Amino acid sequence: MLVIENLHVSVGDKPVLRGIDLEIAAGEVHAIMGPNGSGKSTLSYVLAGREGYEVTAGRALFEGRDLLAQAPEERAADGLFLAFQYPVELPGVTNMNFLKESVNAVRAKRDEGPLDAMQFLKHVRAKTSQLAITDEMLRRAVNVGFSGGEKKRNEVLQMAVLEPKLAVLDETDSGLDIDALKIVSEGVNALRSPERSMLVITHYQRLLNHIVPDRVHVLAHGRIVDSGGRELAEKLEASGYADYEATEAA
Amino acid sequence: MATSTRNFRSPEPLAPATAWLGDGEAAWAAGLRTAARARLAAHGLPTAKAETWRHTNLNRLLALAPAPEAPGGTPALDHAPGLLAGEAVAARLVFVDGRLNPALSQLDELPAGLEIRPLAAVLGDGQAPEALAQEDATRPFHDLATALMSDGMVLELSPGTVLERPIECVHIALADEGAKAHHLRHLIRLGAESAADIVESRLTLGTGATLVNESTSIDLAAGAHLSLTRLYEGGAEDHGIRQSFARLDKGARLEAFVALLGGALNREEIVAEVVGETASCDLAGVYLLAGRQHGDVITEVTHAVPDTTSNQVFKGVLDDRAQAVFQGRVTVAPGAQGTDGRQLNKTLLLSDEAEIDTKPELEIYADDVKCAHGATTGALDEDALFYLRARGIPLARARHLLVEAFLTDALEGVTSAPLREALAARIQAWSAPEDAKGEEA
Numbered sequence: 001m002l003v004i005e006n007l008h009v010s011v012g013d014k015p016v017l018r019g020i021d022l023e024i025a026a027g028e029v030h031a032i033m034g035p036n037g038s039g040k041s042t043l044s045y046v047l048a049g050r051e052g053y054e055v056t057a058g059r060a061l062f063e064g065r066d067l068l069a070q071a072p073e074e075r076a077a078d079g080l081f082l083a084f085q086y087p088v089e090l091p092g093v094t095n096m097n098f099l100k101e102s103v104n105a106v107r108a109k110r111d112e113g114p115l116d117a118m119q120f121l122k123h124v125r126a127k128t129s130q131l132a133i134t135d136e137m138l139r140r141a142v143n144v145g146f147s148g149g150e151k152k153r154n155e156v157l158q159m160a161v162l163e164p165k166l167a168v169l170d171e172t173d174s175g176l177d178i179d180a181l182k183i184v185s186e187g188v189n190a191l192r193s194p195e196r197s198m199l200v201i202t203h204y205q206r207l208l209n210h211i212v213p214d215r216v217h218v219l220a221h222g223r224i225v226d227s228g229g230r231e232l233a234e235k236l237e238a239s240g241y242a243d244y245e246a247t248e249a250a
Numbered sequence: 251m252a253t254s255t256r257n258f259r260s261p262e263p264l265a266p267a268t269a270w271l272g273d274g275e276a277a278w279a280a281g282l283r284t285a286a287r288a289r290l291a292a293h294g295l296p297t298a299k300a301e302t303w304r305h306t307n308l309n310r311l312l313a314l315a316p317a318p319e320a321p322g323g324t325p326a327l328d329h330a331p332g333l334l335a336g337e338a339v340a341a342r343l344v345f346v347d348g349r350l351n352p353a354l355s356q357l358d359e360l361p362a363g364l365e366i367r368p369l370a371a372v373l374g375d376g377q378a379p380e381a382l383a384q385e386d387a388t389r390p391f392h393d394l395a396t397a398l399m400s401d402g403m404v405l406e407l408s409p410g411t412v413l414e415r416p417i418e419c420v421h422i423a424l425a426d427e428g429a430k431a432h433h434l435r436h437l438i439r440l441g442a443e444s445a446a447d448i449v450e451s452r453l454t455l456g457t458g459a460t461l462v463n464e465s466t467s468i469d470l471a472a473g474a475h476l477s478l479t480r481l482y483e484g485g486a487e488d489h490g491i492r493q494s495f496a497r498l499d500k501g502a503r504l505e506a507f508v509a510l511l512g513g514a515l516n517r518e519e520i521v522a523e524v525v526g527e528t529a530s531c532d533l534a535g536v537y538l539l540a541g542r543q544h545g546d547v548i549t550e551v552t553h554a555v556p557d558t559t560s561n562q563v564f565k566g567v568l569d570d571r572a573q574a575v576f577q578g579r580v581t582v583a584p585g586a587q588g589t590d591g592r593q594l595n596k597t598l599l600l601s602d603e604a605e606i607d608t609k610p611e612l613e614i615y616a617d618d619v620k621c622a623h624g625a626t627t628g629a630l631d632e633d634a635l636f637y638l639r640a641r642g643i644p645l646a647r648a649r650h651l652l653v654e655a656f657l658t659d660a661l662e663g664v665t666s667a668p669l670r671e672a673l674a675a676r677i678q679a680w681s682a683p684e685d686a687k688g689e690e691a
Contacts, residue, residue, distance in 0.1 A: 048640050049640070073642050076640055076641055084637065088636075090652075092655025093652075093654075098641070101641075101647070102642050105641070105644060
């Protein structure tokens with residue numbers, strides 16, 4: 001599904017990712033953990049195509065295609081989804097309209113016709129109840145005046161509606177209380193399928209109690225310094241990142 | 251040879267001799283024209299030293315030297331595409347090339363209490379309407395309109411008359427060859443406790459150059475309510491200059507909305523004097539300009555007495571090398587306690603070469619007032635663009651959605667639903683990406 005080879009990325013003149021290798025097969029859920037400043041968010045933004053990041057070496061293939069050569073909207077249409085750590089507020093754009101524009105843009109790229117109003121409503125309604133998203137939230141401007149939990153639920157709703165092949169979840173647990181974390185995790189788990197892969201980026205192990213990964217990678221100083229099964233996350237919870245940071249300093 | 255110095259700009263290019271003007275008019279009309287021409291000759295056209303013209307270049311217009319035309323045959327035009335096309339109206343006035351076209355207009359069976367006459371007919375009357383003699387030495391285009399007026403709307407609503415249907419005015423300039431100018435004066439007078447909606451649209455058919463210069467005098471008696479909506483759609487060689495002078499008596503309400511969509515030079519200047527207690531003046535609008543278009547929104551609201559309110563919200567989107575000017579002044583006279591005056595100007599710049607010169611001003615000579623003003627200017631939010639694109643929405647469409655979102659509350663002041671929809675459609679057409687325009691057609 002996703003193959004990252006020797007990926008080097010700089011922001012300005014500063015190297016942030018310094019040789020990432022990662023392979024995620026269809027249906028797998030991988031977690032990337034790491035301390036602040038390790039390059040976690042940079043990785044998610046580079047995969048989604050945000051400007052301001054310079055790829056100085058390496059490549060990323062999404063279903064065999066050169067991901068990094070594509071515009072952000074092409075990546076999304078091909079089935080890549082980034083759940084933002086800080087969802088953007090869009091005053092004047094209603095949530096419902098945003099979802100509709102998004103779904104129909106992706107469908108157009110795949111040469112599928114737009115959903116009509118009824119079909120679309122049915123499609124969205126099927127996803128909202130599980131995420132405790134009310135009609136009122138759908139009528140409001142995207143993320144404007146939303147609480148932290150509402151914003152993250154909204155991200156998962158977009159993911160559910162767009163049905164991506166690969167979802168990158170960037171610190172989806174940040175700013176969530178226990179109840180919100182549960183709702184969001186259940187929403188994500190409901191989307192797990194043998195055809196859908198996920199890359200869960202997080203600072204804390206607690207999200208991984210809810211979204212149980214197949215593989216866990218530790219990112220420090222722009223490199224993956226350790227990989228393992230879910231038990232690696234538990235080990236990290238106990239020991240912290242100090243070992244990995246010390247390794248780099250040495 | 252026209253004389254032009256830093257302090258004086260000759261009106262000659264815009265005010266050629268027009269011997270045919272005045273045929274069949276009363277002596278007082280000739281007198282108004284002569285006096286206006288004399289003032290114009292003395293003061294000249296605005297130079298860059300005039301504060302509200304500092305950023306507005308008249309050179310192109312003066313080089314084109316658009317001239318009024320003697321009345322010819324009735325132009326062949328079988329319909330007038332106004333904002334309310336197809337809707338029931340109290341009256342419809344269609345001006346073609348600066349003259350009322352009776353065939354396209356609908357002026358029979360006016361509701362009781364409503365009187366509308368073309369200015370051209372009024373100029374033959376025994377007596378001059380008082381408002382026609384209004385002078386304003388600081389606005390030379392007003393004098394130009396008086397000196398060269400060909401026609402206009404003279405509207406009077408009797409006290410207590412509340413019109414159920416709007417009055418529509420459509421101004422069409424047929425710009426086939428040369429550079430033509432049309433000068434009009436309009437008089438709108440609403441009696442006490444009367445109410446009217448006036449919906450105006452202006453457009454040019456053809457590719458020639460035009461100047462349409464209009465002055466509107468608005469007199470709202472106690473408790474009168476005027477809703478005035480203006481749409482201007484002009485091409486690359488069209489110049490529209492409008493000045494309006496409104497006077498609001500006790501408890502009167504003026505709600506004006508202007509939409510400037512295009513034009514080489516397009517200027518909306520509104521002067522409102524709030525002279526009656528509890529009167530309110532709401533001015534709002536949008537300016538959407540691209541290419542090398544230039545738009546001016548100039549407002550001057552004076553609160554002369556206590557307990558009056560005014561609110562101004564103007565939003566603009568500028569692309570390419572378009573330039574816009576917003577100058578709004580709110581003056582609170584000594585003793586006008588309890589004034590509530592607000593003013594907001596927001597501009598979205600879609601290109602590095604677009605330019606807005608904004609200058610909201612408050613002049614307050616009373617001590618118990620609530621006044622606020624503000625101006626913001628910015629580009630499209632890059633984070634918002636990326637968010638939309640990350641959800642699969644192509645760049646052009648994402649930009650369009652954000653422009654629409656920026657303008658979303660701009661039409662809030664337009665209370666009529668069909669009118670709001672018609673304006674929204676015009677705005678939508680303006681901001682739609684080129685490829686989407688093709689799909690929608």
